[in-house]
Amino acid sequence: MDDQHGILMDTMNELRLAAVRGLGREQVSEIMDRLIEFTRMHFWSEEQLMEQYGFSGLAEHRAEHQRILALTLQSAHRVQHGEKMQMRPLLCFLRELYSEHIEGMDREYGPWMNAQGAD
Numbered sequence: 811m812d813d814q815h816g817i818l819m820d821t822m823n824e825l826r827l828a829a830v831r832g833l834g835r836e837q838v839s840e841i842m843d844r845l846i847e848f849t850r851m852h853f854w855s856e857e858q859l860m861e862q863y864g865f866s867g868l869a870e871h872r873a874e875h876q877r878i879l880a881l882t883l884q885s886a887h888r889v890q891h892g893e894k895m896q897m898r899p900l901l902c903f904l905r906e907l908y909s910e911h912i913e914g915m916d917r918e919y920g921p922w923m924n925a926q927g928a929d
C-alpha cells in the first residue's frame with residue numbers, strides 16, 4: 811500500500827508542476843483521469859484488505875474513500891469546464907485531501923492488521 815501511496819503523491823506532484831508551468835486544461839485533465847483511475851484501484855485494494863482482516867473501521871473508511879473520490883471527480887469536472895484561475899487552489903485542495911487521508915486514516919488499519927497476525 812505504501813507503494814500505491816507513493817504513486818498517488820507522485821501524481822499530486824505532477825499536477826502541481828502542471829499548474830506551476832501553466833499547462834493547459836487538456837494536459838491537466840489527462841493527469842486527473844489517471845489520478846481517478848488509480849484512486850479507484852487503490853481504494854478498492856485497501857477496502858479488500860480491510861474486509862479480509864475484518865477491520866472494524868471499514869465502514870467509516872469506505873465512506874471517506876467515497877467522499878474523496880466524489881471530490882476528485884468534481885475537481886476533474888471543474889478543470890475541464892471551470893475558469894483557468896481556479897486551477898491552482900483546486901490542485902492545492904486535492905493535495906491536502908489526499909495527504910490528510912494517507913497520513914491520517916490510512917495509518918490506522920496497518921497496525922490493527924499486524925495485531926491480527928498479518929505480515
Ligand SMILES: [Fe+2]
Nearest residue numbers: 815856912916
Ligand atoms: Fe490509501
Ligand SMILES: [Fe+2]
Nearest residue numbers: 856911915916
Ligand atoms: Fe484509505
